[in-house]
Amino acid sequence: MKIVTSYQKPDIDGVACMYAYSELLNRQGEETEYFIWDKPKQEVTIVCDMFGITLSSLKEDEILENSEFVVVDLNGKDQLHDIVKEDKVVEIIDHHGLSRWLQSYTSIQRLQIDKVGAAATIVTERYKESGLIPSREAAILLFYGIISNSINLKSSLTKTRDKEACQWLKSICQDISEEKIKEIFIKKSRIEDCNLRYEMECEVPNIFPDFKVIIALLEVANLEEFLKDKKQQILKIMQSVKKEKQVNYIFINCIDILNGYIIVFAADEESREFVRRTFGYEFDQNNMTKINRIIPRKDMTAIMRKKYNPKIG
Numbered sequence: 198m199k200i201v202t203s204y205q206k207p208d209i210d211g212v213a214c215m216y217a218y219s220e221l222l223n224r225q226g227e228e229t230e231y232f233i234w235d236k237p238k239q240e241v242t243i244v245c246d247m248f249g250i251t252l253s254s255l256k257e258d259e260i261l262e263n264s265e266f267v268v269v270d271l272n273g274k275d276q277l278h279d280i281v282k283e284d285k286v287v288e289i290i291d292h293h294g295l296s297r298w299l300q301s302y303t304s305i306q307r308l309q310i311d312k313v314g315a316a317a318t319i320v321t322e323r324y325k326e327s328g329l330i331p332s333r334e335a336a337i338l339l340f341y342g343i344i345s346n347s348i349n350l351k352s353s354l355t356k357t358r359d360k361e362a363c364q365w366l367k368s369i370c371q372d373i374s375e376e377k378i379k380e381i382f383i384k385k386s387r388i389e390d391c392n393l394r395y396e397m398e399c400e401v402p403n404i405f406p407d408f409k410v411i412i413a414l415l416e417v418a419n420l421e422e423f424l425k426d427k428k429q430q431i432l433k434i435m436q437s438v439k440k441e442k443q444v445n446y447i448f449i450n451c452i453d454i455l456n457g458y459i460i461v462f463a464a465d466e467e468s469r470e471f472v473r474r475t476f477g478y479e480f481d482q483n484n485m486t487k488i489n490r491i492i493p494r495k496d497m498t499a500i501m502r503k504k505y506n507p508k509i510g
């Protein structure tokens with residue numbers, strides 16, 4: 198039995214890949230299920246409710262001892278469930294930078310890590326290659342997975358391949374609609390205070406030889422309005438996460454998903470100084486910096502890895 202899985206609390210790209218790739222493997226005669234670890238991001242619920250999609254993940258205790266794993270939308274290890282043993286991972290499909298854990302996967306039979314906007318693009322291409330048409334549910338999840346990860350195809354990471362995958366999914370599934378994109382983005386921006394920390398994705402530090410840093414992330418529509426209301430709370434959350442996780446620096450990348458710009462600000466002066474010297478951003482009198490294009494968190498992580506990591510093999 199093969200189990201398709203991804204990182205804890207996956208976003209819609211991760212969920213789309215688990216759902217759709219497991220479906221594809223099953224239709225190609227393999228026996229697979231998918232395992233969603235922990236509650237997915239809010240956007241997953243929004244899309245599933247909107248289109249009446251039901252997810253049926255394996256439960257932790259249903260995973261058999263000698264299962265093999267396919268890991269999607271991830272090539273690291275620190276965000277994988279303990280049950281996923283390195284030597285049981287047989288395939289990886291991802292679009293993130295290469296992680297230092299990659300070498301520990303000793304049983305890999307198939308590995309595809311491409312710099313595209315979403316891992317769902319790669320899974321969509323697997324369907325095209327196979328000559329099979331994804332189910333309505335798989336097509337919808339893949340489409341909005343690509344739209345979400347590529348910020349409506351506006352992110353600097355967007356490739357022609359992402360656009361072509363979206364075109365193809367639209368052509369095979371009539372329920373996919375452009376109008377729904379704005380609706381999803383606006384719904385996604387209504388973040389309750391009790392969910393703010395969770396939506397900020399600020400729990401996993403990037404560990405470098407000399408320091409630890411967290412890049413929090415928020416993707417909302419009408420960002421400036423949103424920050425008028427939430428900036429103080431965001432600062433407080435960052436300051437307590439900094440203590441709790443014992444990291445040296447913490448800052449947030451806020452992306453306006455409708456208007457295509459970002460605002461970056463940091464928890465304290467130390468963290469601001471780190472952002473200045475790492476990315477060259479300058480802060481205004483409110484200690485914020487606005488950049489008139491979308492810089493994905495992945496790009497920031499890549500810059501840090503290049504600058505501060507000794508060469509990874």
Ligand SMILES: [Mn+2]
Pocket residue numbers: 210211270292314315316346
């Ligand atoms: Mn992704």
